[in-house]
Amino acid sequence: MTIPLVEFDRVVLGYGTRSVMDEVSFQVPKGDFLGFVGPNGSGKTTIIRSLLGTLVPLSGVITRAPDLRFGYVPQRDHVDSLYPLTVDDVVIMGRYDRIPIGRRPGPADRKAAQVALEQVGIPDLARRPLASLSGGQKQRALIARALVGDPNLLVLDEPTNGMDLVSTTQILGLVRDLHDDRGLTVIMVSHALNEVANYVRRIGLVFGGHLRLGTVPDIINEAVLTEVYGLPVEVNSFDGHRVVLARSRHLGDDHV
Amino acid sequence: MFEAVLLFREALYGALVIGIACAVLGVYVVLRRIVFVGAALAQLSSAGIGLALWLAGLGLFGSTHAHTIGMSLVITLAGALFFGVGGGRRYLHHEATIGVTYSVAAAMGILLVAKAVTGEAHDLFLQGNILGITRGDTLVLLAVAVPVLILHAVVAKEFLFVSFDPETAQTLGYRVVRWNLLLYLTIGLVIAFAMQFAGVLLVFNFLVVPAVTGLLLARTYWGVFGCSICAAALAATIGFVISVPLDLPTGPAIVAVSGLLALAAWLVRRARGE
Structure with missing residues (x-):
C-alpha cells in the first residue's frame, strides 16, 4: 500500500484558542490533483498553512511522508516588488535550503533555475527584474521557484487571483501539464469554483468551518x-x- | 581647512564605521518596511543612556562610559528581542507598538537625563557628539561593526529569503522567527553602540537615507548594499569636511549631505526613466 504524502487525522485548526476548522480528515496520495475551493475567509488558507507545517493544529495529527518536499507558490501579491531582484534571483531561492550557510548559489543552481524557467515557458526572462513582469509572467516565475527545488508536492495559493481570462487559462493549463506530464502531486487553493472544477481530480469544498471532499x-x-x-x-x-x-x-x- | 579636518580625523573614522555598518543594516530596515523599528531602537538606546546616568547620580550604578554603554545595550537588545518575535502583535498593530515604544522611550531618555545629577552636561549623550570620538572609541566601534558585517556577509542569502518571502522560506524549513531575531539583534547591537557617539538623528539617518539612495540607484539587490555603503561613506566624509571649517554642527551636516545624495539618486532614477 502506498503511503500518502500527507494525512490529516481528525485535525482541528485555528488561531490561539479560536477554532476555524472542525475535525478534518483526508489524505493526499501521490499523483493527486486536489483543489480546495470556498469563499474568501472560509479557511482554505488555514488548511494549506497547516499542511505546509507553518500552522500548528489545535488538535489531531498531521502525518507527512518522510520524502515529502513541498514546492510552494504563494499568492502573487504577497511577493514584495520593492526588492530589486531578477527572475533568476527569485527562482534560485527555491534551492537556498540545499546551499550551506556562507555559500552562494553555484553554476548547478543557476542551471537548475534555467531548466525550471524553461519548464514554465519563460527562459528568456531570467535577467529581467521580477517587478517588471506581468501578473501571468510573475506567477510563472514563482512556479519555477517552486519547481527548482524538485518537489513531489506542488502547493499553489490562489494562483489565478486578479488575472485576466487568457492568463488564468494559461496558468491553469501549465499546472495541469505539470501534473499530467511530470506526475507531480498538486494542491491548489482558489475561490473560483469554475476554474478549479475543470482542472483538478478531487475537490475539497471549504465552507463555514467544514470540509467536504470528493471527486469532481x-x-x-x-x-x-x-x-x-x-x-x-x-x-x-x-x-x-x-x-x-x-x-x-x-x-x-x-x-x- | 585640511588641518582642521586632520585634527578631527579620528572622529571621521568613527563616523565612517557607524555610517557603513548602519548602511548595510539599513537595507533590511528599508526593504522590510521597519524604518520606525530603527527609530524606536535608537530611542530605547537613549533611554538606556538616560537610565544609566540617572542611576549613577543616585549612586546606584557606575558612571563610566562602559556603564552607560552596558545599560544602553541591555535596553536596546531587549527592544530588539521584543520587536524580533513580533511582540505586542496579538493585541495591537505592529506600527502602534513601535509608535508607543518610540514616544515613551524618547520621553524617558529626556526625563531621566533631566533628573540626573549631571543631567545638562549629559544631554550631549542623547544628541551625540561625533567630534568627540577618539581612537579608542573607533576601535570599540570596529570591534562591534566588523563581526556584525562579517555575520551579515555569511548569512546574506538567509536574511534575504526570510525578509523577501518568509512564508515560502518557512515551507523550506527556515526558522523565520529565529532569523528575524538574529537580524534584529544585530541591528540593536549596532544602534546601541552607535548611539553613544552619534545620537538619535545621525544614527536614524544612517539607517534609512543611504539605503534609500542605494535602492534608487542600484539595479541589483547586491548593488543596493554597495550603493548604500558608498552613500553613507560619502555623506560622512563630505558632511565632516564642510562642517569643521564652516563651524557647522557635524551630525546635521552629514544628514543634510545624505539627503542631497538621496535627492540626486532620485533625479538619476527619473532621468533613467524607470
Whole structure:
C-alpha cells in the first residue's frame, strides 16, 4: 500500500484558542490533483498553512511522508516588488535550503533555475527584474521557484487571483501539464469554483468551518452545491467544461 | 581647512564605521518596511543612556562610559528581542507598538537625563557628539561593526529569503522567527553602540537615507548594499569636511549631505526613466 504524502487525522485548526476548522480528515496520495475551493475567509488558507507545517493544529495529527518536499507558490501579491531582484534571483531561492550557510548559489543552481524557467515557458526572462513582469509572467516565475527545488508536492495559493481570462487559462493549463506530464502531486487553493472544477481530480469544498471532499462529479453537482452554498445552483456542461451557475432567490438573477 | 579636518580625523573614522555598518543594516530596515523599528531602537538606546546616568547620580550604578554603554545595550537588545518575535502583535498593530515604544522611550531618555545629577552636561549623550570620538572609541566601534558585517556577509542569502518571502522560506524549513531575531539583534547591537557617539538623528539617518539612495540607484539587490555603503561613506566624509571649517554642527551636516545624495539618486532614477 502506498503511503500518502500527507494525512490529516481528525485535525482541528485555528488561531490561539479560536477554532476555524472542525475535525478534518483526508489524505493526499501521490499523483493527486486536489483543489480546495470556498469563499474568501472560509479557511482554505488555514488548511494549506497547516499542511505546509507553518500552522500548528489545535488538535489531531498531521502525518507527512518522510520524502515529502513541498514546492510552494504563494499568492502573487504577497511577493514584495520593492526588492530589486531578477527572475533568476527569485527562482534560485527555491534551492537556498540545499546551499550551506556562507555559500552562494553555484553554476548547478543557476542551471537548475534555467531548466525550471524553461519548464514554465519563460527562459528568456531570467535577467529581467521580477517587478517588471506581468501578473501571468510573475506567477510563472514563482512556479519555477517552486519547481527548482524538485518537489513531489506542488502547493499553489490562489494562483489565478486578479488575472485576466487568457492568463488564468494559461496558468491553469501549465499546472495541469505539470501534473499530467511530470506526475507531480498538486494542491491548489482558489475561490473560483469554475476554474478549479475543470482542472483538478478531487475537490475539497471549504465552507463555514467544514470540509467536504470528493471527486469532481461527487462535489460538482447541483444537490451538493445547493446544500453548501444555500442557493439554487445549476451545473451545466459546455464542450466538456463544467459551468456552475448560482441562481439568487430573485428570478433571473444568475451568477457564474 | 585640511588641518582642521586632520585634527578631527579620528572622529571621521568613527563616523565612517557607524555610517557603513548602519548602511548595510539599513537595507533590511528599508526593504522590510521597519524604518520606525530603527527609530524606536535608537530611542530605547537613549533611554538606556538616560537610565544609566540617572542611576549613577543616585549612586546606584557606575558612571563610566562602559556603564552607560552596558545599560544602553541591555535596553536596546531587549527592544530588539521584543520587536524580533513580533511582540505586542496579538493585541495591537505592529506600527502602534513601535509608535508607543518610540514616544515613551524618547520621553524617558529626556526625563531621566533631566533628573540626573549631571543631567545638562549629559544631554550631549542623547544628541551625540561625533567630534568627540577618539581612537579608542573607533576601535570599540570596529570591534562591534566588523563581526556584525562579517555575520551579515555569511548569512546574506538567509536574511534575504526570510525578509523577501518568509512564508515560502518557512515551507523550506527556515526558522523565520529565529532569523528575524538574529537580524534584529544585530541591528540593536549596532544602534546601541552607535548611539553613544552619534545620537538619535545621525544614527536614524544612517539607517534609512543611504539605503534609500542605494535602492534608487542600484539595479541589483547586491548593488543596493554597495550603493548604500558608498552613500553613507560619502555623506560622512563630505558632511565632516564642510562642517569643521564652516563651524557647522557635524551630525546635521552629514544628514543634510545624505539627503542631497538621496535627492540626486532620485533625479538619476527619473532621468533613467524607470
